[in-house]
Amino acid sequence: MGEAARDSVVDVAVVTNGVQIQNGGGRDEGSLELDIYPLSCYYFGSKDAVPFKNHTLADHLHRMKSNYAARGLRTCVEAVILVELFKHPHLLLLQVRNSTFKLPGGRLRSGESDIDGLKRKLTKNLSENEEGDGTEWEVSECLGMWWRPDFETLLFPFLPPNVKQPKECTKLFLVKLPMSRKFIVPKNQRLLAVPLCQIHENHKTYGPIISGVPQLLSKFSFNMIES
């Protein structure tokens, strides 16, 4: 699988500070173990582009408003997926048009469950066969939720006081990877592996949700499996 990953069609750009590290000891009781596997365990390929619905911020705002009027609170589900590189956990992010970073995921359909919706989105954006049933995705616990009280850019990790009708809720789920698998990414997106140390508190580059992911993961003790 290591060879396959190196020969892959799609760049899995690894954003790293290039420092070789070792994991010090000392974690014990009260923390949860999370197995993560080296990036080289995975194969990365590409498939046809998936069209984007929102070409501008104004489009996005317009869609949010009309969708809210029709269906009420919009719920988004996003995946926190980790791989190991240089003995440090890296988060998988999608990059759209060489600018916006986003976690894999998207908006739920009306009546769809969080888990089903996230599996559908992951299959659409990261799997070979879009018609798959999503069984290859192990959606684990909810790590956090962010609320949009109004049609503006501010998000909060709680429902702010005096907000009666939030417009959007984004839920982050841990998605556990098996020891090997294929990621097949639409051609108009890039899949990146970004070290947690670069994401932490880096609001400017990654926005409030992604830059808070290292904290949401901090209860875990990472068990980095040798390839």
Added chain:
Amino acid sequence: MGEAARDSVVDVAVVTNGVQIQNGGGRDEGSLELDIYPLSCYYFGSKDAVPFKNHTLADHLHRMKSNYAARGLRTCVEAVILVELFKHPHLLLLQVRNSTFKLPGGRLRSGESDIDGLKRKLTKNLSENEEGDGTEWEVSECLGMWWRPDFETLLFPFLPPNVKQPKECTKLFLVKLPMSRKFIVPKNQRLLAVPLCQIHENHKTYGPIISGVPQLLSKFSFNMIES
């Protein structure tokens, strides 16, 4: 109990923006429910001052260094305790000398478990009888961990790359309150109830650990019990 709280000896200073709020709907699958009770359910009193070990930052640094040389990695355990006020969750913080805010908790003794150590510290700083066995404290899950790679002020919610010998690990545990209880606080400390909306991303006032607590709690759906 409501009367008792209002007549209490110790000020439980409530830091609030004073806005009456209502909790909007919409949380469902994938989130965990957490019962929280109104501040008025609790009684607050005072007891003799507990002496502080570190009077200056230099003292603290010196103690950390000599303790590390003698015993290695220092582990601190801290409690995230919530009450409800104005339909918004408030975090209980201790304020020392009208300046530093801290979560209740402290350093583990050599060989002491996280849970036992946290119960001991909570009993010391928040219970009537310091000789108590700690059974009145329900220590729940670990919410996060912060690492101090060196004897300096920077903390990270992960073990940074190339850090082999971290100097300190601080673990945050959710502590669930019963429907009523007494808090008896040393006279040289104040117990505060601070709304999550004021703490979120407020690094300057509360430091990195406390200001990240709202995010660590964001996976919970708060079930606010009427008093």
